[in-house]
Amino acid sequence: MLNPDIAVAALDPARIAEAEKLAAELDLPMAGPGDQYHMLLRYTGKGxxxxxxxDPNLAGPVRVEFTRGKAAFRRQQQKQEMLVRAIGFKGGAPPTVVDGTGGMGRDSFIMAAAGCRVQIFEREPVVAALLADGLKRALVHPATTKIAQRIRLTACDTVYALLEIQRSGQRVDVVYLDPMFPERRKSARVKKELQMLQMLVTCESSPEHLLTAALATAAKRVVVKRPLRAPCFASRSPSHSLTGKTIRFDVYITSSSVQTCIP
Ligand SMILES: C[S@@+](CC[C@H](N)C(=O)[O-])C[C@H]1O[C@@H](n2cnc3c(N)ncnc32)[C@H](O)[C@@H]1O
Known part of the structure; x- marks a missing residue:
């Protein structure tokens, strides 16, 4: 279902003022006791x-969590991450990165854990709010403070943000994109968290606009995450790809010419 009705709530009484502030910022109602909404964005003691x-299949809460579980494990393993290789970091000075599809921030966190400064853009306000909260908690956790300090989040559309970066003459080495995988939208195997994201993200920018803006901005390369067998993004062939079991990273070296995909 698209455009779900969402309200904000505070389960933790200490966070009512914060919940009211968020509701005002996102122009969402505050949920009262017993109110039924399609989705609840709620403050708890955990975030x-x-x-x-x-919906019994989507019972559990979705929270951005960088300090424990899978995210913490991946942070420890970041040197082996295919993503770090895809952005061209092999040691020396880490590249500066724009993550143009922030989502739950996992990929950004891996790049920041590798030492990169990462500017995230996320245009869906509810997703950006979840991500901002996860980053806030990561900033005060001793294991993740330094990593979170390398990340900046702006809730806006990446196409406009990239045009602004070009206008201001700011240098960005890498633009990273992880667009939604439309071909998996109805799959029962898609994880709970991704299903929630898919409900919130009502429309995405045109792939052509996003990739064109990325290619015009990145000084070194654009990296696009794709399902292993998906066609290339915006029908443009990459310079090369790194492939894993289920996904691949298409790498567009921005100094070389980019060809059109041959069907
Ligand atoms: C598949 S998710 C990204 C997941 C992310 N890589 C992670 O590690 O959690 C795609 C996200 O990109 C965002 N997005 C898509 N187009 C965008 C645009 N033009 N500007 C900003 N965000 C965009 C969507 O709102 C969605 O949250």
Whole structure:
């Protein structure tokens, strides 16, 4: 379902003022006791989380979590991450990165853990709010403070943000994109968290606009995450790809010419 009705709530009484501030910023209602909404964005003692009401398959809350679980493990393993190789970091000075599809921030966190300064853009306000909350918690956790300090988040559309970067003459080495995988939208195997994201993200920019803006901005390369067998993004062939079991990273070296995909 697209455009779900969402309200903000505070399960933790200490966070009511914060919840009211967020509701005003996002122009969402505050949920009262017993109110039924499609989704709840709620403050708990563990942080800001999104829950879908009345769906047993999506029962658990979705929260951005960098300090424990899979994210913490991947942070420790970041040197082996294919993503770090895809952005061309082999040691020396880490590249500066724009992550143009912030989502839950996992990929950004890996790049920041490798030492990169990462500017995230996320245009869906609810997703950006979840991400901002996860980053706030990561900033005060001793294991992740330094990594989180390398990340900046702006809630806006990446196409406009990249044009602004070009206008201001700011240098960015790498633009990273991880667009939604439309071909998996109906799959029962898609994880709970991704299903929630897919419900929130009502439309995405045209792939052509996003890739064109990325190619015009990145001084070194653009990296696009794709499902292993998906066609290339915006029908443009990459310079090369790094392939894993289920995904691949298409790398567009911006100093060389970019060809059009041959069907
Ligand atoms: C598949 S998710 C990215 C997941 C992310 N790589 C991670 O590690 O969590 C794609 C995200 O990109 C965002 N997005 C898509 N087009 C965008 C645009 N033009 N500007 C900003 N965000 C965009 C969507 O709102 C969505 O949250």
């Amino acid at each position: 800001l989380e999104l829950v879908k009401q009345g």
